[in-house]
Amino acid sequence: MSPDAPDSPDAPDDLAGVAPSTHPVGSDVPSGAGLRALTRRARKGHGGAPWYKIFGDLYTYVFTAAIAIVVAVQGARLLGGGINTDATSQHAALVDPVWLVLVAALAVVGPTLALLVRLGPVAVGSAGALWWLPTPADRASLLRPTALGWLGLGAGVGGLVGVLIGLVGEPAELPWLALAGVGIGVALVGATILAQTSNASPVRQARHSRLVARFGDALPAVAVLAWLGLALTDPAAPALHPAIVAIPAGVLAVVALVGVLLRVGAIPGAVLRTRGARIGEATTAVLTMDLRALGRALTDAGADVRRRSSSLVTARGRMTAMMTADALLLARSPGRITNILAATVLPVAVAAAGASPIVTALTLVVGGSLTATALGAGARAGEHAPALDRVLGMSARATRGARVLLAAIVAAVWAAVVLGVLAVLLAGGFGISWLALALAVAPGLAGTGIITAYRRTPDWSKPLVITPQGAYPPDLFSAVALGPALALVTVLPAAVALVVGPAVVLVQIQVVLSAILVLVALHVRGVQKPGQPTGLMARAQAQAEQQQAKQPPRR
Amino acid sequence: MASTPALRSQGLLVGYGESAATAVCPPIDVSVPPGAGLAVVGANGSGKSTFLRAVVGLLAPLGGKVEVFGREVDEREAEFRSAVATVMDEDAAFPALTVREHLLLLARGHGVAKASDLVTELVDEFGLGERQRAMPAALSSGQRRRMLLAAAFVRPRKLLVLDEPEQRLDAGMRDRLVTRLRAERAAGVTVVMATHDPALVGAASHALLLTESSVRSTKPAQALAFIEAL
Numbered sequence: 001m002s003p004d005a006p007d008s009p010d011a012p013d014d015l016a017g018v019a020p021s022t023h024p025v026g027s028d029v030p031s032g033a034g035l036r037a038l039t040r041r042a043r044k045g046h047g048g049a050p051w052y053k054i055f056g057d058l059y060t061y062v063f064t065a066a067i068a069i070v071v072a073v074q075g076a077r078l079l080g081g082g083i084n085t086d087a088t089s090q091h092a093a094l095v096d097p098v099w100l101v102l103v104a105a106l107a108v109v110g111p112t113l114a115l116l117v118r119l120g121p122v123a124v125g126s127a128g129a130l131w132w133l134p135t136p137a138d139r140a141s142l143l144r145p146t147a148l149g150w151l152g153l154g155a156g157v158g159g160l161v162g163v164l165i166g167l168v169g170e171p172a173e174l175p176w177l178a179l180a181g182v183g184i185g186v187a188l189v190g191a192t193i194l195a196q197t198s199n200a201s202p203v204r205q206a207r208h209s210r211l212v213a214r215f216g217d218a219l220p221a222v223a224v225l226a227w228l229g230l231a232l233t234d235p236a237a238p239a240l241h242p243a244i245v246a247i248p249a250g251v252l253a254v255v256a257l258v259g260v261l262l263r264v265g266a267i268p269g270a271v272l273r274t275r276g277a278r279i280g281e282a283t284t285a286v287l288t289m290d291l292r293a294l295g296r297a298l299t300d301a302g303a304d305v306r307r308r309s310s311s312l313v314t315a316r317g318r319m320t321a322m323m324t325a326d327a328l329l330l331a332r333s334p335g336r337i338t339n340i341l342a343a344t345v346l347p348v349a350v351a352a353a354g355a356s357p358i359v360t361a362l363t364l365v366v367g368g369s370l371t372a373t374a375l376g377a378g379a380r381a382g383e384h385a386p387a388l389d390r391v392l393g394m395s396a397r398a399t400r401g402a403r404v405l406l407a408a409i410v411a412a413v414w415a416a417v418v419l420g421v422l423a424v425l426l427a428g429g430f431g432i433s434w435l436a437l438a439l440a441v442a443p444g445l446a447g448t449g450i451i452t453a454y455r456r457t458p459d460w461s462k463p464l465v466i467t468p469q470g471a472y473p474p475d476l477f478s479a480v481a482l483g484p485a486l487a488l489v490t491v492l493p494a495a496v497a498l499v500v501g502p503a504v505v506l507v508q509i510q511v512v513l514s515a516i517l518v519l520v521a522l523h524v525r526g527v528q529k530p531g532q533p534t535g536l537m538a539r540a541q542a543q544a545e546q547q548q549a550k551q552p553p554r555r
Numbered sequence: 556m557a558s559t560p561a562l563r564s565q566g567l568l569v570g571y572g573e574s575a576a577t578a579v580c581p582p583i584d585v586s587v588p589p590g591a592g593l594a595v596v597g598a599n600g601s602g603k604s605t606f607l608r609a610v611v612g613l614l615a616p617l618g619g620k621v622e623v624f625g626r627e628v629d630e631r632e633a634e635f636r637s638a639v640a641t642v643m644d645e646d647a648a649f650p651a652l653t654v655r656e657h658l659l660l661l662a663r664g665h666g667v668a669k670a671s672d673l674v675t676e677l678v679d680e681f682g683l684g685e686r687q688r689a690m691p692a693a694l695s696s697g698q699r700r701r702m703l704l705a706a707a708f709v710r711p712r713k714l715l716v717l718d719e720p721e722q723r724l725d726a727g728m729r730d731r732l733v734t735r736l737r738a739e740r741a742a743g744v745t746v747v748m749a750t751h752d753p754a755l756v757g758a759a760s761h762a763l764l765l766t767e768s769s770v771r772s773t774k775p776a777q778a779l780a781f782i783e784a785l
Binding site for chain 2: 028029030035038039042043045046125126127129130131132133134135136137138139201202203204207265266268269270273
């Protein structure tokens with residue numbers, strides 16, 4: 001009997017009429033694509049968005065993307081002009097633009113690769129895992145749309161990056177660079193999808209993915225180190241025509257595309273489920289604009305990684321136990337260590353490459369922001385699961401104090417190294433003023449990390465701000481910008497010192513700023529009295545109960 | 556000639572690590588004939604769900620092997636998915652599909668003839684008749700569990716794998732589930748379930764007792780004594 005037969009008088013028509021696949025299990029089993037179509041049809045049966053609403057959304061997305069591309073292209077043109085001008089001036093950049101392009105490509109490919117393997121890329125959401133994957137419908141046609149979507153995204157992003165790089169360089173090379181970008185994008189995505197089809201157990205696959213993701217995380221730091229090396233050694237740039245990259249990249253892209261189309265059905269269900277859960281987590285974080293949750297979803301925070309237990313010898317009391325736990329968390333986060341390393345090398349590399357003190361000062365701000373974010377790891381974990389902090393029985397202020405202290409110690413080392421090297425490069429020596437400045441900036445960076453970690457999440461209960469790109473909570477911008485803004489304020493005196501020298505007044509300002517930031521970091525807002533409900537739902541329930549109590553009893 | 560066991564494991568080591576050292580329990584050797592019922596019993600964390608995950612192909616064995624109807628488990632094979640129905644400790648649904656549409660989707664995904672009639676029977680049997688047009692978000696936790704259980708019976712099956720099916724069910728539904736599982740076995744379907752419920756253990760013909768230090772195949776009566784002692 002065909003699946004669209006009217007087998008019941010009230011049978012809904014929206015789940016009928018799917019062409020049977022040629023699968024050997026049974027002639028009536030739909031293909032994977034048919035299964036998707038069944039679901040889509042049922043969903044449509046419950047309304048869905050009218051065409052004009054979809055058209056309006058599409059218009060908004062296309063318009064936004066067009067603006068972003070125009071801005072990026074304009075920026076690339078300006079950068080290209082700047083590089084060409086610099087090349088003929090007295091202050092020529094020591095690093096050749098060809099090297100710059102290669103280093104930038106390394107810095108872009110790394111995080112892209114890490115993002116791809118962490119998200120899947122091919123995955124099935126929790127509902128699909130439960131209602132699609134157990135059927136005998138062929139998995140290849142079920143997964144092909146997702147795989148092709150990722151490949152298309154890889155081609156688009158790769159092509160755009162190629163075009164932007166082309167705008168910096170020679171116009172004649174632009175088509176080759178665009179083609180190379182498309183090829184590399186497709187090949188990269190294709191390789192990560194093919195890795196998913198491996199016969200290794202899901203646990204082993206997860207471990208391999210983690211290793212690749214950490215490799216990707218480390219590439220920006222490698223790029224910064226490479227830049228430093230290039231600035232110091234000044235090697236001749238390779239005479240590399242983009243066609244030499246574009247042709248092999250194109251061939252690889254075709255191989256990857258064919259491989260994905262043939263092999264995508266071999267991805268194990270367990271892999272599809274775990275990656276789907278990760279994408280679901282990241283999507284929820286994006287929709288609720290919860291940056292901390294997004295960070296957790298896009299890192300290995302939730303991975304089932306087992307390590308040898310530490311003996312925790314430095315934990316001699318509650319305070320040191322808290323500091324030991326945070327130190328261990330930082331030491332076991334290769335991504336954060338890499339960020340601190342990159343934050344250390346970046347300003348040094350820029351200064352060594354012959355950049356002006358102002359540009360170096362800007363990179364010092366970026367480095368400070370990266371370091372502060374990494375140092376807030378323990379506080380973010382505590383904010384996410386406060387029960388773990390509570391077991392030590394410390395006050396909230398003392399808990400934050402312990403965290404600030406540990407972060408300040410690490411930040412002092414970072415600031416001393418960075419400002420020490422920069423002082424030698426830009427000011428000819430590292431004196432007591434620079435050391436004082438480094439020690440003064442450290443508590444400020446620690447405070448920034450802790451304040452940012454404990455910041456409020458956007459409040460969706462307030463009136464939303466309506467924009468062409470959607471409705472947002474009013475405090476979204478402050479939540480996003482808080483970390484970089486505080487880092488800018490914290491590092492500003494040290495950054496100014498790079499331009500004008502380490503004046504005593506700058507050290508004094510730095511001390512005052514850091515003291516304020518530490519005080520703010522130690523401030524605990526809205527302490528709940530015992531028995532007072534916390535959270536939106538609990539408060540709503542308490543209000544409802546109060547109202548109910550006021551009403552006279554029914555007879 | 557003896558028929559091929561519905562489920563057979565030899566020296567099966569299960570766990571969430573990569574080596575045999577991370578196995579959650581000793582090697583599991585079990586053979587379940589077609590139409591039999593195996594109750595997997597043990598304390599929390601003894602490896603019941605982990606064993607079932609290996610049986611349905613969601614977890615690769617750390618050692619040994621597990622076969623379903625004479626073939627090594629590989630959930631990528633359509634034949635395997637078509638033969639093995641599972642209800643694990645998962646709860647997810649498409650937000651825009653009703654209860655009835657979910658069941659219909661699965662039935663049609665398996666090529667079931669007269670899918671709509673079967674779904675009508677099952678929503679009544681699982682007490683979802685009044686809620687069959689409801690979206691998943693409007694269901695209670697117990698009703699969602701009923702929907703997930705009904706999903707196991709709306710499709711063809713030769714092996715039914717259930718992970719603590721009694722969870723979130725009221726006493727009446729548990730009784731109906733016991734009756735249903737007995738009927739399944741009578742129809743030749745093999746049932747493998749992890750459970751703490753004495754009534755469900757009573758519906759089995761074999762039992763597997765899991766502890767951290769031992770794995771023992773036994774009779775359901777001894778499994779009942781084991782549950783009472785926990």
